[in-house]
Amino acid sequence: MNKNVLVTGGAGYIGSHACKALREAGFVPVTFDNCSTGWAEAVKFGPLERGDLLDRARLDEVFAQYQPIAVMHFAALSQVGESMQEPGRYWRDNVTGALNLAEAAVAAGCLDFVFSSTCATYGDQDNVVLDENSQQLPINAYGASKRAIEDILSDFEAAYGLRSVIFRYFNVAGADPDAEVGEFHQPETHLIPLMLDAIDGKRDALTIFGTDYDTPDGTCIRDYVHVCDLVDAHVLGLKWLKDGKDSRVFNLGTGDGFSVRQVISHSHAVTNRDVPYVEGARRAGDCTKLVSGSTRAVAELGWEPKRSNLQAMIKDAWRWHQKTEAHYKA
Ligand code: UDP
Numbered sequence: 001m002n003k004n005v006l007v008t009g010g011a012g013y014i015g016s017h018a019c020k021a022l023r024e025a026g027f028v029p030v031t032f033d034n035c036s037t038g039w040a041e042a043v044k045f046g047p048l049e050r051g052d053l054l055d056r057a058r059l060d061e062v063f064a065q066y067q068p069i070a071v072m073h074f075a076a077l078s079q080v081g082e083s084m085q086e087p088g089r090y091w092r093d094n095v096t097g098a099l100n101l102a103e104a105a106v107a108a109g110c111l112d113f114v115f116s117s118t119c120a121t122y123g124d125q126d127n128v129v130l131d132e133n134s135q136q137l138p139i140n141a142y143g144a145s146k147r148a149i150e151d152i153l154s155d156f157e158a159a160y161g162l163r164s165v166i167f168r169y170f171n172v173a174g175a176d177p178d179a180e181v182g183e184f185h186q187p188e189t190h191l192i193p194l195m196l197d198a199i200d201g202k203r204d205a206l207t208i209f210g211t212d213y214d215t216p217d218g219t220c221i222r223d224y225v226h227v228c229d230l231v232d233a234h235v236l237g238l239k240w241l242k243d244g245k246d247s248r249v250f251n252l253g254t255g256d257g258f259s260v261r262q263v264i265s266h267s268h269a270v271t272n273r274d275v276p277y278v279e280g281a282r283r284a285g286d287c288t289k290l291v292s293g294s295t296r297a298v299a300e301l302g303w304e305p306k307r308s309n310l311q312a313m314i315k316d317a318w319r320w321h322q323k324t325e326a327h328y329k330a
Contacts, residue, residue, distance in 0.1 A: 002067055002068075002069055003026060003027045003028045003069065004027075004028045004030050004066045004067065004068040004069060005022055005027045005028065005029055005030065005068055005069065005070050005071070005072055005238065006030050006032055006062065006063070006066065006068040006070070006071045006072070006105075006110070007019055007022070007029045007030065007031050007032065007046075007071075007072045007074065008031075008032045008033065008053065008071070008072070008073045008074055008075035008101060009031075009032075009033055009038060009073070009074030009075030009076065009116075010029055010030075010031025010032070010033055010038070010042075010043055010046075010048070010074070011031055011033040011035050011038025011039050011040060011042050011043050011048065012033070012037060012038040012039075012042070012074060012075070013038075013172070013181075013182070013183045013184070013185065013227070014074050014116065014172055014227060014230065014231065015031065015033070015038065015072075015074040015075070016038070016039075016042035016043065016044070016045075016181040017175075017176055017181055017227045017228060017230075017231045018072055018074065018231040018234050018235075019031060019043065019044070019045040019046055020044070020045050020176060020180065020181060020231070021228070021231040021232060021234065021235050022045070022046075022072075022235060022238075023045040023046060025235045027235075027238070028046050028047075029045055029046040029072075030046055030047050030049060030062070030066045030068060031043045031046060031047065031048045031049065032049050032051050032053075032059070032062055032075070033048065033049075033050065033051075033075060034050060034051060034052040034053075034075075035050060037077075037185065037186075039184065042181050042184075044180060044181065049062045049065075049066075052097075053075060053093070053096075053097030053098070053100050053101055054092070054093070054096060054097055054100065055100075056100045056103070056104060059100060059101060059104040060104055060107065060108070063104055063105070063107070063108035063110060064108070067108070067110075068108075068110050069110070069112065069242070070110065070112035070113065070114065070238055070241060070242070071101065071105050071110060071112070071113045071114065072114045072116075072234060072238065073098060073101060073113065073114065073115050073116060074116045075097065076093070076094045076097070076098075076116070076145075076146070077089060077090050077093050077094055077142070077145075078118075078142060079142065079189050080120065080140050080142050080143075080283070080285040080286065081189065081283050081284060081285060082142075082189075083140050083141035083142035083145070083285065084140055084141060084284040084285045085284075087141035090141045090142055090144075090145045091141070091145055091148075094142075094145035094146065094148075094149065095145050095148045095149060095152075098115075098149040098152060099149075099152055102152055102153065102156050102162060105162065106156065106160045106162055111160070111161055111162050111163060112163055112164075112238070112241040112242065113153060113162055113163065113164040113165075113241075114164070114165050114167070114234055114237045114238055114241070115149065115150070115153060115164055115165070115166045115167070116167055116169065116234075117146045117147075117149070117150055117166050117167060117168045117169070117249075118142070118143060118146045118168055118169055119168050119169060119170045119223075119251070119253065119290045119292060120138055120140060120142055120143030120146065120287075120290075121136045121138050121143045121144075121146050121147040121150065121168060122134050122135070122136055122137065122138070122143075122168075122287075122290070123136070123137035123138045123139045123143065123287060124137075124139050124287040124288055125137070129255065129291050129292070129293045130251065130290065130291065130292055130293060131251065131292075131293035131295075131296070132168070132249045132250065132251055132296055136150075139285060139287065140284075140285030141285075142285070150166055150249075153166065153247075154247075157247055163241055163246070163247045164241075164247045165237035165238075165240055165241055165247065165248055165249075165250065166247075166248070166249045166250070167230075167233060167234065167237065167249075167250050167251075167252050168249065168250070168251050168252065168292075169225065169230060169252050169253070170222065170223035170224070170225055170251070170252065170253030170254075170290055170291070170292045171191075171222040171223060171224045171225065171253075171290070172224075172225055172226075172227050172230055173190075173192050173224045173225070173226065173227065173313040173314075173317060174226040174227050174228065174307060174312065174313035174314075174316040174317050175227065175316045175317050175319065175320035175321075176227075176228065176316070176320070177228070177307070177316050177319070179319050179320045179323050182317070182320030182321070182323075182324065183227070183317065183320065184324050191206075191222075191260065191263060192224075192263065192267070192313070192314060192317050193317065193321065194206055195263070195264065195267050195275055195277075196267070196271070196314075196317060196318055196321040197321075198275060198276050198277065199267065199271055199273045199274070199275055199276075200273070200321075200322075204276075205276035205277050205278050206264070206275065206276065206277040206278075207277070207278050207279075207280035208260050208261070208264075208277055208278070208279050208280060209260070209280055209281070209282055209283040209286060210280070210281065210282035210283065210286065211279045212282075213282075213288045213289075214288055215259055215288060215289060216259070217259050217261045217262070218261075219259040219260035219261050220259065220260055220286055220287070220288060220289065221257040221258065221259050221288070221289040221290070221291065222257065222258060222289075222290055222291075223253035223254055223255065223256060223257050223258075223290060223291045223292045224254070224258060224263075224308070224310055224313055225252055225253050225254055225292075225305065225308050226305065226306075226307040226308040226312065226313050226316070228306075228307055228316075229252075229303075229305040229306060229307055229308045230252055232303065232304075232306075233250065233252050233297055233301060233303045236301040236302060236303055237250070237301065240301060248300070250294075250296055250297040250300075250301060250303075251292040251293060251294050251296065251297065252292065252294060252297055252303075253291065253292025253293075253294050254292070254294065254305060254308045254309075255291065255292060255293060255294060256291070257289060257290075257291040258310055262310075263310065263314075264277060266310045266311060266314055267314050269311070270311055270314040270315050270318060271314075271318055
């Protein structure tokens with residue numbers, strides 16, 4: 001039986017980990033990626049089909065060739081700060097790209113869709129712990145683009161029967177403990193890899209973006225989830241759809257929030273090295289606090305996060321970090 005799953009963004013950070021998890025679960029991950037921010041070297045667990053989501057004909061070709069049983073959609077621009085400066089790119093690449101993909105999937109009769117959304121769709125909501133029923137009030141173009149895609153999926157279900165599992169991620173961190181794949185963005189914008197770079201002198205001191213937030217130590221609070229736990233949830237989401245269950249939204253986080261300063265002190269503890277940092281201005285689009293209530297994923301999907309404690313995430317990221325240059329060409 002065909003076990004092909006079309007993984008858009010399979011050459012990227014989360015997508016490459018998802019491909020590994022899919023292969024371990026007996027699926028064949030077929031990566032569809034334009035390699036604009038991902039790495040062909042990260043596609044190790046199934047075929048790579050180069051293509052752009054804005055190219056509908058290329059999508060149709062790949063659907064026809066592999067006849068995937070489901071789509072896992074990761075490919076997207078994902079930087080909050082950049083989305084405030086170049087919102088047009090976020091609307092075009094993320095929303096038009098997803099629209100093309102959904103249309104191509106429907107045309108090919110591939111009606112199970114796992115979508116990587118984000119906690120950024122919730123926006124800044126007065127320090128509450130967010131659950132799936134919290135209002136979606138994004139404050140940046142990245143979050144707005146992802147919310148729009150959620151709306152597309154809902155309309156496509158009503159019209160064409162395209163069923164979806166939507167995951168709203170909190171902050172994804174860590175790396176494959178075997179260090180076969182990991183996080184490597186060019187340019188890097190995420191807190192933990194930037195911090196690890198600063199620790200071993202690969203770049204200047206980390207800048208803390210804002211120390212005047214309404215939090216106990218003045219820095220933003222985020223809920224960090226291990227990338228391996230996150231992709232395990234995606235495999236469960238795929239099985240959920242294949243079992244014929246209804247479309248569903250799940251938050252993926254741990255329920256524990258850590259401030260930027262706390263992440264710095266954990267990194268110091270894990271690496272036993274000083275973290276050079278300076279205090280800087282706020283970054284446009286940042287929410288004060290994003291913490292997930294993830295009881296739904298645990299209760300309904302049977303999700304069991306195994307590595308999502310900050311120490312383990314930083315440890316795995318550090319192991320990967322020390323090998324990165326051997327894997328990917330910058
Ligand atoms: N952050 C920071 N300095 C950096 C990068 C990030 O202080 O160089 C902060 C950022 O303001 C946020 C947290 O670290 O509060 C996580 O940011 P990241 O970009 O890793 O993920 P995001 O929350 O944007 O998804």
